[in-house]
Amino acid sequence: MTGLRKRGGGTENISDKEADGDDRLGLQGDTEGECDGDSKADTPDVPLSTADSYNTPQYLNKALAGLPPRWKNYWIRGVLSVAMISGFFLIIYMGPVTLILVVMTVQIKCFQEIITIGYRVYHSYELPWFRTLSWYFLICVNYFFYGETVADYFGALVQREEPLQFLSRYHRFISFALYLAGFCMFVLSLVKKHYRLQFYMFAWTHVTLLIVVTQSHLVIQNLFEGMIWFIVPISIVICNDIMAYLFGFFFGRTPLIKLSPKKTWEGFIGGFFATVVFGFILAYLLSQFQYFVCPVGLNSETNGFTVECEPSDMFVMQEYTLPAVVQNIVTWKTVTMYPFQIHSVFLSSFGSLIGPFGGFFASGFKRAFKIKDFADTIPGHGGIMDRFDCQYLMATFTHVYIASFIRGPNPSKVLQQLLMLQPEQQLGIFHTLHSHLRARGMLPPAAAPAE
Amino acid sequence: MAELRHRGGKDTDSPLQQQPSEDKGSDSELKVEKDASSDSEAKVDSGVPEVPVPADDTPEVLNKALSGLSSRWRNWWVRGILTLAMISFFFLIIYLGPMVLMMIVLIVQIKCFQEIITIGYSVYHSYHLPWFRTLSWYFLLCVNYFFYGETVTDSFFTLVQREEPLRILSKYHRFISFALYLMGFCMFVLSLVKKHYRLQFYMFGWTHVTLLIVVTQSHLIIHNLFEGMIWFIVPISCVICNDIMAYMFGFFFGRTPLIKLSPKKTWEGFIGGLFSTIVFGIMFSYLLAGYRYFVCPVEFNNDSNSFQVYCEPSELFQLQVYTLPAILESFTGWSTVRLYPFQIHSIALSSFASIVGPFGGFFASGFKRAFKIKDFANTIPGHGGIMDRFDCQYLMATFVNVYIASFIRGPNPSKVIQQLLALRVDQQLYIFNSLKAHLTEKGLLAALEDAVA
Numbered sequence A: 001m002t003g004l005r006k007r008g009g010g011t012e013n014i015s016d017k018e019a020d021g022d023d024r025l026g027l028q029g030d031t032e033g034e035c036d037g038d039s040k041a042d043t044p045d046v047p048l049s050t051a052d053s054y055n056t057p058q059y060l061n062k063a064l065a066g067l068p069p070r071w072k073n074y075w076i077r078g079v080l081s082v083a084m085i086s087g088f089f090l091i092i093y094m095g096p097v098t099l100i101l102v103v104m105t106v107q108i109k110c111f112q113e114i115i116t117i118g119y120r121v122y123h124s125y126e127l128p129w130f131r132t133l134s135w136y137f138l139i140c141v142n143y144f145f146y147g148e149t150v151a152d153y154f155g156a157l158v159q160r161e162e163p164l165q166f167l168s169r170y171h172r173f174i175s176f177a178l179y180l181a182g183f184c185m186f187v188l189s190l191v192k193k194h195y196r197l198q199f200y201m202f203a204w205t206h207v208t209l210l211i212v213v214t215q216s217h218l219v220i221q222n223l224f225e226g227m228i229w230f231i232v233p234i235s236i237v238i239c240n241d242i243m244a245y246l247f248g249f250f251f252g253r254t255p256l257i258k259l260s261p262k263k264t265w266e267g268f269i270g271g272f273f274a275t276v277v278f279g280f281i282l283a284y285l286l287s288q289f290q291y292f293v294c295p296v297g298l299n300s301e302t303n304g305f306t307v308e309c310e311p312s313d314m315f316v317m318q319e320y321t322l323p324a325v326v327q328n329i330v331t332w333k334t335v336t337m338y339p340f341q342i343h344s345v346f347l348s349s350f351g352s353l354i355g356p357f358g359g360f361f362a363s364g365f366k367r368a369f370k371i372k373d374f375a376d377t378i379p380g381h382g383g384i385m386d387r388f389d390c391q392y393l394m395a396t397f398t399h400v401y402i403a404s405f406i407r408g409p410n411p412s413k414v415l416q417q418l419l420m421l422q423p424e425q426q427l428g429i430f431h432t433l434h435s436h437l438r439a440r441g442m443l444p445p446a447a448a449p450a451e
Numbered sequence B: 001m002a003e004l005r006h007r008g009g010k011d012t013d014s015p016l017q018q019q020p021s022e023d024k025g026s027d028s029e030l031k032v033e034k035d036a037s038s039d040s041e042a043k044v045d046s047g048v049p050e051v052p053v054p055a056d057d058t059p060e061v062l063n064k065a066l067s068g069l070s071s072r073w074r075n076w077w078v079r080g081i082l083t084l085a086m087i088s089f090f091f092l093i094i095y096l097g098p099m100v101l102m103m104i105v106l107i108v109q110i111k112c113f114q115e116i117i118t119i120g121y122s123v124y125h126s127y128h129l130p131w132f133r134t135l136s137w138y139f140l141l142c143v144n145y146f147f148y149g150e151t152v153t154d155s156f157f158t159l160v161q162r163e164e165p166l167r168i169l170s171k172y173h174r175f176i177s178f179a180l181y182l183m184g185f186c187m188f189v190l191s192l193v194k195k196h197y198r199l200q201f202y203m204f205g206w207t208h209v210t211l212l213i214v215v216t217q218s219h220l221i222i223h224n225l226f227e228g229m230i231w232f233i234v235p236i237s238c239v240i241c242n243d244i245m246a247y248m249f250g251f252f253f254g255r256t257p258l259i260k261l262s263p264k265k266t267w268e269g270f271i272g273g274l275f276s277t278i279v280f281g282i283m284f285s286y287l288l289a290g291y292r293y294f295v296c297p298v299e300f301n302n303d304s305n306s307f308q309v310y311c312e313p314s315e316l317f318q319l320q321v322y323t324l325p326a327i328l329e330s331f332t333g334w335s336t337v338r339l340y341p342f343q344i345h346s347i348a349l350s351s352f353a354s355i356v357g358p359f360g361g362f363f364a365s366g367f368k369r370a371f372k373i374k375d376f377a378n379t380i381p382g383h384g385g386i387m388d389r390f391d392c393q394y395l396m397a398t399f400v401n402v403y404i405a406s407f408i409r410g411p412n413p414s415k416v417i418q419q420l421l422a423l424r425v426d427q428q429l430y431i432f433n434s435l436k437a438h439l440t441e442k443g444l445l446a447a448l449e450d451a452v453a
Helices: A002-006 A017-038 A058-063 A069-094 A096-122 A130-153 A155-160 A162-169 A171-188 A192-225 A228-251 A265-286 A324-330 A339-353 A355-368 A384-406 A411-420 A423-440 B002-006 B026-044 B060-065 B071-096 B098-124 B132-155 B157-162 B164-171 B173-190 B194-227 B230-253 B267-288 B326-332 B341-355 B357-370 B386-408 B413-422 B425-441 B445-452
Strands: A255-257 A260-264 A297-299 A304-306 A318-321 A334-337 B257-259 B262-266 B299-301 B306-308 B320-323 B336-339
Touching: A069 A096, A069 A228, A096 A130, A096 A192, A096 A384, A130 A162, A130 A171, A130 A192, A162 A171, A171 B357, A171 B386, A192 A228, A192 A384, A192 B194, A192 B357, A228 A260, A228 A265, A228 A339, A228 A355, A228 A384, A255 A265, A260 A265, A260 A355, A265 A339, A334 A339, A339 A355, A339 A384, A355 A384, A355 B173, A355 B194, A384 B173, A411 A423, A411 B413, A411 B425, A423 B413, A423 B425, B071 B098, B071 B230, B098 B132, B098 B194, B098 B386, B132 B164, B132 B173, B132 B194, B164 B173, B194 B230, B194 B386, B230 B262, B230 B267, B230 B341, B230 B357, B230 B386, B257 B267, B262 B267, B262 B357, B267 B341, B336 B341, B341 B357, B341 B386, B357 B386, B413 B425
Parallel strands: none
Antiparallel strands: A255 A260, A297 A304, A318 A334, B257 B262, B299 B306, B320 B336
């Protein structure tokens, strides 16, 4: 969503899409001359797409034929934004399985976009084996991560089926062996004239995997904590983009960072406050529904996902006494809210203050390789990567936040590990746990009648 | 150790070898390669000029002692002496104990990181990039902090729980590490300068890939170490042995080239190295498996605040009697043989070191050719940089770690207790009941229930 924000910032700003396109081309033209002299010239420009080469579907073109080009661009971007947000609501409605599939699809598309840029930058279409190897490494890393997730959450299902049990027990070894096979293929594929290119593409693939794949799996792990941990962070980033753009458009005056000249401080700060308020309200709305709040579990009988539980303390209304200062202003003594809303303030702050650095990073990357957009998948917006660049930092932050402040270890995983220990070790732990629980008063003083 | 093998396998009286400045036959390969590929390289890689080849760094003392010999023999002697010195050093640090080993691993890691980053600087002439060196070292610190923190929390659990500041650092460890990394990331974004975008992104990518390779694997080595020093010593020794043996076999019998990437490696060296490394591995593990010092997991003694290696050796390190299959019986005339089970595992380790380990060396060779450098650095006279010696070790370390996790070790009981006690009480109760049912089913609990009641 960095594109949206670029257009705000100054009353005399030309926000025309063609002019915008020219502007960006012009900007790159300035940097181009200086850049090339210094940078190593072994990475020629990726051919710039012209300003008007959107894949705008024909019917949209016809419907908007009457309007001047500037408004046409606004309308296209607006229509596509609304379409994407509606799509988001639809997949939330359809449930966890669809969400996981969509996350995976987005991941594959992002990976493909970045790898394609690498090909074009290095003219490396003709490298032997390279495409095969990139996709092979993607499959390996995905196999590793999905395997770890599946083994954690679907423990019961895995224990039942014999082949799954085998795959799960030796999962790391199998993943490592698969990766090694790819590594050895890479070494065997090194061709005399292309060593450096091949190493560059190898590194490019690995950095892309690091960014794209690990973070999409963090998104899925957040999802399993409860769909609210998936919906609220993503909505916060989207809201911040839109709000910062609007604030910048109406009030923008002071440039924020040289890297993205059209971002302004007014947009940044306005977006921050608006996002905090929005996050607060959205958290309140969603916390009431079990569908969003409960961890996603696998129902062994129906073999489907269920979201049914007793909501944890975080999603139960509590009364907070306002500090005296705020009391004077607002004349309320106490306020009832969900504890989760307080957490949402932290999530919103991160999404507004640090999230944009992900966008700056992607802007820098696009300038470095002289591309306007990552791809042309979404008319008016660019590629999937363009839309998701700010989301990645947010996903990692949410995951780390949950692990540090919210969630303890996963009980079924602990039980799994327990059952893998030696019997003497299990007995030892049993006794420790017994005395611990008895001390807490959870067990009756007499021995529990087991047999 | 890739360089050792380069010299085997061809007639050693080629004129190129008598030039004093080159003590590696690979130099001749490089020169030939440069001529052949200069046309294509000019088209493809014109932007990356060669890294200046460092001059020979042999200490003066060695130079004087060997001044009488011809250059070729002098090079042999320098390499031989340094090899012996390194192996002796290896024995010394093993003797000094786990603490010293961990520090040595850390130092090696830092040196490898520095070598690779320096190559990046030279390749891209990016000395003047603002902030870049600071950021690279900062990222190294962050990632090390993250990994060491995870290790420390696992192994020094009691110590950490005792001290209040450590406890807080441990509880929020991931968050703190992430925050530190983010600061570096934001500094990088803020440091992007108009003229140098692409360079800066290249160096950012270079740093991260280096961290991925060097730091993660040095931590896997330390994990292996904590399992028992034998899991550290035997793999490293297997790789060293394979290098030396493959070189010897190649030198005496080498005829058929192995791979175009390293023209001096031969199939004879490869196969001879495989068999001799397996035999070496079996014998060496037999020697080491008898001593608790090597076999016991390294633990932290809370009272004495130091490491100790004291335990009852697991079944893996107790002699067992195996019946030989009939073929071997008739071959050797023994009907049974007494082995440590660990020796059978050592066959797997040796095979990996001989068959897949060299690919790490090929990778490093390809890397050096791609960037037209002879060695990673000049730290060790006659051998090159630290990275040159450790390139095959990295794959080995990861393999050993995965092998242990998959085939040897179950989860760590104290870690499981830790996690149990961190759960909510209702979850603990649920696990308690499940465990009770499981143990009762196994018949372990009935007798003890009476004792408890």
